[in-house]
Amino acid sequence: MTSPFTFWDARTAEEAAALLSKKGAMALGGGVDLLGEMKEGIRAPEHIVNLRSIPGLDKIQKTDRGWRVGATALLTDIADHADLRKDLPGFAESAEAVATPQIRNQGTIGGNLAQRPRCWYYRAAEFACVKKGGKGCPAEKGENRYLAIFGDGPCHIVHPSDCAPMLVALDARLFLRGPDGARDLPIADFYELPSKNALCEFTLKPGEFIEAVEIPTALPRSTYVKIREKDSFDFAIAACAIAGKIDGDHFTDARVVLGGVAPVPWRSVTAEANLRKNTIADAVEPASNSATDGARPMSQNAWKIPMTKAAVARAIRSFLPR
Amino acid sequence: MKNGEQRIEFTLNGDKTSVTFPTFKTLLEVLREELNLTGTKHGCELGECGACAVLVDGKPVLSCLMLAVEADGTKVTTVEGLADDARLHPLQEAFADCGAAQCGYCTPGFLCTAKALLDKKPDANRREISEALAGNICRCTGYIQIFEAVEQAAAKMAVKK
Structure with missing residues (x-):
């Protein structure tokens, strides 16, 4: 398949952190993204450190803080978890929206959150774009119809994860493990715009990996709406995650996060404000219209603006009584 | 080694x-x-x-x-x-009967994925079948014959039980 590497089955999180500190080491979850990158010739790890061999790292459990989902929990197991779905419906929906049934049987939540972008210039080895340490973004004067309408470059990828926007909406915390120990942070802080770091969408120190995600149950109403070009399976062309609290006919608390339109999960504070100050039915129009405030489309992707509004409107309408 | x-x-x-x-x-x-x-x-x-x-x-x-x-x-x-010695699996028979394979290149992936579905859910309906097979692409049949084949195999397997 690719160039040779050394394969390690980590047995503990500490051992994984030590192995990942080796030069050229990369973590393996389901392998769906990593093997794809290796085949595309844009990644050639010298060491592959298997995290799925760590006992218990795939646990999905309810704690006094909400739900704790280990990094190697499979997307299928998240989508099929009846109790988790009761507490965090949007999270289960987002896991179910990922890719194909086979990929959900292999893909892990850690890998989904740390997957790399699908921009075709990034994925093609022959383009030395800014995300790969080269200069400029060939999409600016090239093919950009699926790329970002937010974020302002210098790289215009859209973040490919379905679970990330939902977990930002749910105010989840990520637990990271590294050679210097463990730390945790709000998942929104895990992601960085290209203006801060064009090379990578997330902040992991050398040797660090995602150990778990914790999701509070304080926002009991949530949903994830994904619009795709091909309905059987595809990455989002626009998506909307909403999490909040509903009292009668209105949201008392609401977080609106867009997917598929920006280099990171994109929170829309104006949509949230419009959602809170109206009844749900009356919020559909102002909240969905304001969700794209500040968007700056590229030469070929202004069509994503109405598409994004539609995703937000559909997400809000899903909370209306049927 | x-x-x-x-x-x-x-x-x-x-x-x-x-x-x-x-x-x-x-x-x-x-x-x-x-x-x-x-x-x-x-x-x-x-x-x-x-x-x-x-x-x-x-x-x-x-x-x-x-x-x-x-x-x-x-x-x-x-x-x-999938086959039991010389006897084809009901899914394989149904794929042949229904014309669910033309060039045949995608067929092994469809058969394995459909087997997992019927093992778990022997009475899967059309929607469940199409969802389970959503990750398998066929460029010849247009999928309808494939869905019909899985339904036919499910019916045969139910009678055998």
Whole structure:
């Protein structure tokens, strides 16, 4: 398949952190993204450190803080978890929206959150774009119809994860493990715009990996709406995650996060404000219209603006009584 | 075993199997190149077509995106493991009866994925069938015959029980 590497089955999180500190080491979850990158010739790890061999790292459990989902929990197991779905419906929906049934049987939540972008210039080895340490973004004067309408470059990828926007909406915390120990942070802080770091969408120190995600149950109403070009399976062309609290006919608390339109999960504070100050039915129009405030489309992707509004409107309408 | 090689032991189509291979090989490459089971197909190599689907511990996965070393200790079923000696699996018979295969390249992936569905949900309806097979692409049949074949196989298997 690719160039040779050394394969390690980590047995503990500490051992994984030590192995990942080796030069050229990369973590393996389901392998769906990593093997794809290796085949595309844009990644050639010298060491592959298997995290799925760590006992218990795939646990999905309810704690006094909400739900704790280990990094190697499979997307299928998240989508099929009846109790988790009761507490965090949007999270289960987002896991179910990922890719194909086979990929959900292999893909892990850690890998989904740390997957790399699908921009075709990034994925093609022959383009030395800014995300790969080269200069400029060939999409600016090239093919950009699926790329970002937010974020302002210098790289215009859209973040490919379905679970990330939902977990930002749910105010989840990520637990990271590294050679210097463990730390945790709000998942929104895990992601960085290209203006801060064009090379990578997330902040992991050398040797660090995602150990778990914790999701509070304080926002009991949530949903994830994904619009795709091909309905059987595809990455989002626009998506909307909403999490909040509903009292009668209105949201008392609401977080609106867009997917598929920006280099990171994109929170829309104006949509949230419009959602809170109206009844749900009356919020559909102002909240969905304001969700794209500040968007700056590229030469070929202004069509994503109405598409994004539609995703937000559909997400809000899903909370209306049927 | 040489440097850069792995040895795994697993159950392949019901038989205890051990195999040695270069570490970088995927399960698909080991099945085809080391074990001569060429029923499982190379397709897109990137998780977009489902042609390489096999069952690992009963669940359909894409063998092109799984390192073979990860199959150690598992039970793997490929299309070669579906028939019972000379008797075809009801899904294989139904695919032939319904014209659910034309060029046949995608068929092994469809058969394995459909088997996992019927093992778990013998009375799967059309929507459940199309969802389970959403990751398998066929460019010949237009899918309808494939859905009908899975329904026909499910009906036959229900009568046999």
